[in-house]
Amino acid sequence: MNTEASVAQDDQATGALAGIRVLELGTLIAGPYCGRLLGDMGADVIKIEAPDRPDPLRDWGQGGQKLFWRVHARNKRCVSLDLRTDAGREILLELARTADIVVESFRPGTLERWGIGYDVLSEINPRLILVRVSGYGQTGPYSARPGYASVAEGISGLRHLNGFPGEAPPRIALSLGDSLGGMFAFQGALAALYARERTGRGQVVDAALSEASLAIQESTVPDYQKAGHVRQASGTRLDRVAPSNIYKSKDGLWVIIAANQDTLWMRLAAAMGRPELGTDPRYADHNARGDRQDELDEMIAEWAGQYTADDLVAILNEHQVVNGPVNTVAEVMVDPQFNARGMFVDHDDPSLRPGDDGYDPEPVTGVGVIPKLSDTAGGVRFGGASRPGTHTDEVLEEVLGYDTETLVRLRDAGTIA
Incomplete structure (x- = not known):
């Protein structure tokens, strides 16, 4: 604080920078x-x-x-x-x-x-x-x-x-x-x-x-400087980060499902009723899933489309898979998490x-x-x-x-x- 002349603007000034x-x-x-x-x-x-x-x-x-x-x-x-x-x-x-x-x-x-x-x-x-x-x-x-x-x-x-x-x-x-x-x-x-x-x-x-x-922009500069890779637009997903995308539910709503770590992928496979996919060599690690990104998106989209958004979120939460809706501001304002946090x-x-x-x-x-x-x-x-x-x-x-x-x-x- 500039001690020569800074004063609090009122008696109720609060916060880490009060007096600045x-x-x-x-x-x-x-x-x-x-x-x-x-x-x-x-x-x-x-x-x-x-x-x-x-x-x-x-x-x-x-x-x-x-x-x-x-x-x-x-x-x-x-x-x-x-x-x-x-x-x-x-x-x-x-x-x-x-x-x-x-x-x-x-x-x-x-x-x-x-x-x-x-x-x-x-x-x-x-x-x-x-x-x-x-x-x-x-x-x-x-x-x-x-x-x-x-x-x-x-x-x-x-x-x-x-x-x-x-x-x-x-x-x-x-x-x-x-x-x-x-x-x-x-x-x-x-x-x-x-x-x-x-x-x-x-x-x-x-x-x-x-x-x-x-x-x-994360690693775009060293990716180009060392590997000559120019990152491109990738729509609703990140290239070779899989599975992590939006998927449409039975009632036409979009739900984000992000299971792009090995442990999360195993949980998603279990949630889909196909636990064997979690250890399948074709999908078991990050690079393997990146190679089959389109295949995984099609598989998950077909599964997700069988459920309403509420049911889909409930299943994913039960299996501790990272997920969430794509909300409008109207939905954000009634969301219990944001409201609980003031x-x-x-x-x-x-x-x-x-x-x-x-x-x-x-x-x-x-x-x-x-x-x-x-x-x-x-x-x-x-x-x-x-x-x-x-x-x-x-x-x-x-x-x-x-x-x-x-x-x-x-x-x-x-x-x-």
Whole structure:
């Protein structure tokens, strides 16, 4: 914690990062997702938006409901501050003196053009950690390019691995590259906090969406470097990892069955009423099953199709075979395991009151906080504020000691909103 000025945002601040102050700059998903993860673990996250250009994520959602923002901006206090003005930059630097981490997701060079690069930030606060999230990183021939998740997934080779052989590589219906970039940025922020305990100094964390998408690709690089093997899309299964696929039940539902270890294969063979297959040399080890992957899939599909999904899952569980349904979000939300673990939590909007436009008495439900810590658990203290600048006065009064006269002057000048 930056002991010079960091304070808990309220008396109920909890979590492993309680007392850590974060300034979040930037918009949309990757950088703000890092900020969300820090806030989930108890950090006081102050999100700074331009008065005339708030985060576009505020308008994202389905059916006219702008709910993407509500769960992505949870645990963040929203401040409207124009960083393109001298006064706005001075306020940011004042806030940076009190902060532990700044998270930014602008195109590389933007902070430097505004005169608030890490050279300036670290001079006023040597303990400050700057987390930079971008498409390609802060250096290299592509660094100045704008970067989105879809392109990061493509250039990293991740998109090539998705879909079915010979077909156009689809994307998952999520901004996966953004989420991966945000998660690696969060990991870097935690590592830098730990290093600061030893060195007493902050540093720059440089997280790229393209590199995050590359980093999760298991052994694809050494497979190519040593064996010349280019992993291809493999549809609903992994090539030569067998049996592990989805199989349709009698009632038309898909069930995942994963028995690609020797012991699991023997259990599945017993569940199918054919225990002799478990020790049959044609299927007894990993390579043998990989050689006969299509044959195994046909065999298991024929067996699975005799049972309803519920009966199939019951048989597999009885024999301790790894299995599970392919759920929609509607099914996920009633799943007893997720509910027993508290994975659905309410997100109240602190900026709206009865009578306000957009007020909804029913709270928004979102996904809970993971991982779960036994002693310093994080949580959702409040959902994202629907109104930009909800906490501007609160933050500037509490953190910087501004009085009403100063706030009025800054608001009249358009520096804050």
